[in-house]
Amino acid sequence: MLRGFNTAASGMIANQRMQETLSNNxxxxxxxxxxADQGTMRAFPxxxxxxxxGETIPTSNGCLTLPTQKELGSLNTGVYMQEAVPEFSQGDLRETGSGTDLALLxxxxxxxxxFLFFNVQNADGEVRQTRNGNFTVDGDGFLTTNQGHYVLDNDGEPIQTDGMEFTAQEDGTLEIGxxxxxxxxxxxxxxxxxxKEGDDLYTPGEDADPVENARDIDGVNFEIRQNNLEGSNVDPSRTMTEMMNTYRTFEMNQRALKAYDQSMQKTVNDVGKLG
Incomplete structure (x- = not known):
């Protein structure tokens, strides 16, 4: 009974985490x-x-009991949400009319x-990647993300615009003054x-290969669109449907947990009365 109690509880926790992921999307x-993050469910081992x-075998001196074992099968003991993996697909383009907005196709x-990324510098001075091209120019004339992170050039240096307007070519070349x-x-x-590292930043995972300079790799093609932004790849209608399904599954585990709880309560309160 306790095993079933734990299985239902693990299902509730896993669905709660999945709901949080979908809500964030x-x-x-x-x-x-x-x-968009895609949650992956996995069963416990x-x-x-x-x-x-034991099996009793008659012998000339009496009986001999030998130990036996019979395989009954496997039993799953619950489920958990292993990780949330970003789904890297191109988002739709949206024209903004702002010259500092850049879309990477x-x-x-x-x-x-x-997949391709812009290079930016995080608050600790380390190079990170982003797909959010909603850039702006700070008070010192540097091109930054909307969270204040410096946008980097091909040499890894912050881009100084001196507050001037610039023109972005399709090959990612900025013409500034x-x-x-x-x-x-x-x-x-x-x-x-x-x-994901927060502030729309990405970094290679612990065991992942480092990212490379996109301009140094044969076969890599891209296009920069100025006055445009790449939208989110979240499908709101599909995500809402997944949220409803996740909530229903949570409720099913909740009802199972309640049934186990009532059975345990009856066992504790009534078994002693039989004597």
Whole structure:
């Protein structure tokens, strides 16, 4: 009975985490470049059940009892949400009319799971990746993200615009005051290895290969669109349907948990009265 109690409880916890993931996707459905998280469920390791017994064999000196065991099968003991993996697919473009907004479009890529990113600098001065091209210019004239992180050029340096307007070419070259600056772009051959870090930033996972300079890899094609933003790839209608299904599954586990609780209560209160 306790095993069933724990199984139902684990189902409730897993569905609660899934609901939180889906709610976060809905909350970011209007965030430029946001990639929806996909929760992955996994069962706890199965338990192998065996029946232990003995078999009596007659002998000339009497009887001999030998131990026996019989395999009954496996038993699952619950489920948990293993991780939330971003779904890297191109979002729809939206024209904004703002010259500091840049959209990065994936062209032909050499790897099926490959993906491209802007290079930015986080608060600790480390290079990170983002798909959110909703840039602005800070008080010092540097091109930054809307969270204040410096946008980097191809040499890994912050881009200084001196507050001037600039023109972005399709190849990622910015024309600023008669000078040309190449946007820093990274390429990940397996985007599923990228981990969200907050503020729309990504970084390669612990065991993942490092990202590479997109301009140095043969077969990598892209396009930069100025005055445009890449939208979120969250599908609100599908996400709402998944949230309703997750809530129903949570309720089913809740009812099962309540039934186990009532059975345990009856056992504790009534078994002693039989004597």
């Amino acid at each position: 809905i909350a970011n459905s209007d965030t430029p470049g946001y990639k 199965e338990l192998l059940l065996q029946q232990m017994g 994936n062209g032909d890529l050499p790897d099926e799971e490959g 008669g000078e040309e600056v190449e946007l820093g772009l990274s390429y990940s051959a397996n985007a599923s290895d990228m981990v």
